[in-house]
Amino acid sequence: MPKKLEEKIALVRSAKRLSAQQVISQLITDFFEIHGDRQLGDDRALTAGLGFFHGRPVTLLGVNRGANIQQRQEMNAGAVRVTGYRKALRVIKTAEKFKRPVISMLNMPGADASVFSEQHGQSQAIADLILAMGQLTVPNVTLFLGEGHSGGALAFSNVNKILMLENALFSVASPEAVQAILKNQNQTRDASEYMPMTAQQLAGIGLVDGIIAETPAKTLYERIDAGLLAALKRLESLDADALKRQRQQKFARLLSC
Amino acid sequence: MSHMPKKNRWQVCKHCGKHVHELQWAPYFRCPFCHYLQRLSVPQRLKISVDPESWQPMVLPKQTSDSLQFPGYQDKLKDAKKISGESEAIEIGTAKIDNYPVALGIMDSHFMMGTLNTAVGAALKQIMQVSLTQKIPLILFVASGGARMQEGIYSLLQMNSILNEWQALLDAKTLVINVLTDPTMGGVSASFGFKADYVLAEDKAQIGFAGKQVIAQTSHEILPANFQTAEDLLTHGLVDQIVPRERLRSSLATLLKLHRGK
Numbered sequence: 001m002p003k004k005l006e007e008k009i010a011l012v013r014s015a016k017r018l019s020a021q022q023v024i025s026q027l028i029t030d031f032f033e034i035h036g037d038r039q040l041g042d043d044r045a046l047t048a049g050l051g052f053f054h055g056r057p058v059t060l061l062g063v064n065r066g067a068n069i070q071q072r073q074e075m076n077a078g079a080v081r082v083t084g085y086r087k088a089l090r091v092i093k094t095a096e097k098f099k100r101p102v103i104s105m106l107n108m109p110g111a112d113a114s115v116f117s118e119q120h121g122q123s124q125a126i127a128d129l130i131l132a133m134g135q136l137t138v139p140n141v142t143l144f145l146g147e148g149h150s151g152g153a154l155a156f157s158n159v160n161k162i163l164m165l166e167n168a169l170f171s172v173a174s175p176e177a178v179q180a181i182l183k184n185q186n187q188t189r190d191a192s193e194y195m196p197m198t199a200q201q202l203a204g205i206g207l208v209d210g211i212i213a214e215t216p217a218k219t220l221y222e223r224i225d226a227g228l229l230a231a232l233k234r235l236e237s238l239d240a241d242a243l244k245r246q247r248q249q250k251f252a253r254l255l256s257c
Numbered sequence: 258m259s260h261m262p263k264k265n266r267w268q269v270c271k272h273c274g275k276h277v278h279e280l281q282w283a284p285y286f287r288c289p290f291c292h293y294l295q296r297l298s299v300p301q302r303l304k305i306s307v308d309p310e311s312w313q314p315m316v317l318p319k320q321t322s323d324s325l326q327f328p329g330y331q332d333k334l335k336d337a338k339k340i341s342g343e344s345e346a347i348e349i350g351t352a353k354i355d356n357y358p359v360a361l362g363i364m365d366s367h368f369m370m371g372t373l374n375t376a377v378g379a380a381l382k383q384i385m386q387v388s389l390t391q392k393i394p395l396i397l398f399v400a401s402g403g404a405r406m407q408e409g410i411y412s413l414l415q416m417n418s419i420l421n422e423w424q425a426l427l428d429a430k431t432l433v434i435n436v437l438t439d440p441t442m443g444g445v446s447a448s449f450g451f452k453a454d455y456v457l458a459e460d461k462a463q464i465g466f467a468g469k470q471v472i473a474q475t476s477h478e479i480l481p482a483n484f485q486t487a488e489d490l491l492t493h494g495l496v497d498q499i500v501p502r503e504r505l506r507s508s509l510a511t512l513l514k515l516h517r518g519k
């Protein structure tokens with residue numbers, strides 16, 4: 001029985017939700033974390049670094065909400081700040097230099113909403129990351145562990161392949177923001193009944209390339225491992241131009257229907 | 258000028274509340290009392306920006322799509338058309354400024370707050386192609402509240418699909434100038450908004466990513482007085498220059514001249 005939107009939201013926002021840090025510690029060996037954007041600071045919402053995945057070096061970008069109150073505060077509940085986008089940009093440039101694929105894992109509400117991020121050019125930082133991800137000469141893959149909304153999440157998902165856990169969500173705005181518009185129209189059904197935002201719906205329109213079942217929980221890491229490995233395998237034969245073209249065509253095709 | 262009340266020659270300034278006669282508004286639409294700028298329609302923008310009779314509008318490559326059949330969207334579109342006199346939130350075409358040929362995209366905030374959807378995105382990609390193939394500079398007058406919610410993920414994906422093609426424009430030796438006008442927000446500001454060789458802003462324009470209300474609610478911060486204004490962005494090094502509307506045309510002409518029209 002598929003879960004209702006409300007249940008999905010509760011699941012992905014729960015403190016017990018699988019985090020990018022957990023996935024990294026289970027699937028990656030010799031993980032080496034990279035801090036800071038070299039300009040303003042280090043965004044703790046984004047765990048960035050490199051490590052071995054099946055014996056091959058990869059670059060990792062993991063957005064975490066935090067598992068307890070202290071972590072949530074440190075990590076700004078997953079709302080990536082301007083410093084996080086710039087850290088990511090720096091880290092993917094190095095990935096490109098050393099020809100490592102990039103894996104992003106997300107559970108984030110959207111971009112940070114603060115005076116700090118605005119005054120330090122969050123818009124440009126997001127645009128720069130979107131652009132750089134699209135032009136990347138190495139394969140990139142995104143796994144939505146939880147939710148991801150607005151341009152903030154899109155910056156990490158302008159990629160060759162998108163995977164989602166079965167209860168993950170990806171939308172133009174948070175389900176609450178969509179619901180608020182609907183309420184003005186006296187519509188009270190779930191926001192997802194009016195616009196595609198669930199993994200199943202987004203796979204249906206061709207945005208999402210694979211859905212990973214969340215049960216049985218015992219073997220979830222194995223399925224994530226297999227999913228990421230298969231996605232990277234399918235991209236390994238493509239050269240830099242073919243990778244760029246594949247991204248461009250993936251999104252263009254989806255928008256032409 | 259269809260968003261202006263017909264016959265009524267006096268209009269209230271939205272900022273100071275004073276009644277201003279139409280002769281005092283035209284052609285720059287700056288309030289003589291508080292000096293705030295009114296948001297312009299496309300014809301008003303053209304009139305003060307390009308050589309007379311030089312505007313060659315192009316048909317938008319894609320019509321508005323309501324593929325999600327989002328509740329209330331059709332009514333909103335109908336109202337937007339009536340208020341703005343436009344078929345969508347952008348017009349594209351070619352024109353001349355001081356005899357220099359340019360490709361132009363002009364967004365209209367009177368059409369659903371200039372929001373970015375599939376039709377606007379397609380128009381932007383089209384005018385980028387025109388600039389590339391005809392090797393003429395691209396000038397964008399940006400005015401947008403961000404991604405259009407009613408088209409859901411399809412609006413969001415305009416941001417990256419535009420930028421995936423934008424690189425060709427940035428790589429070409431063609432001049433790109435963005436003029437950020439009130440408002441330049443959200444998914445527009447965080448995609449092509451600042452992706453130009455020169456980023457100019459009109460004075461007092463609101464420019465940013467997240468809305469002020471959202472920021473106040475989320476961060477519980479007291480917002481600085483001039484927060485998200487063009488002036489604040491200039492102070493923080495985020496725009497090249499603030500150009501008052503009265504000098505915009507001559508500033509654009511100077512930039513074109515400095516690049517010999519390329």
Ligand SMILES: [Zn+2]
Nearest residue numbers: 270273288291
């Ligand atoms: Zn006034």
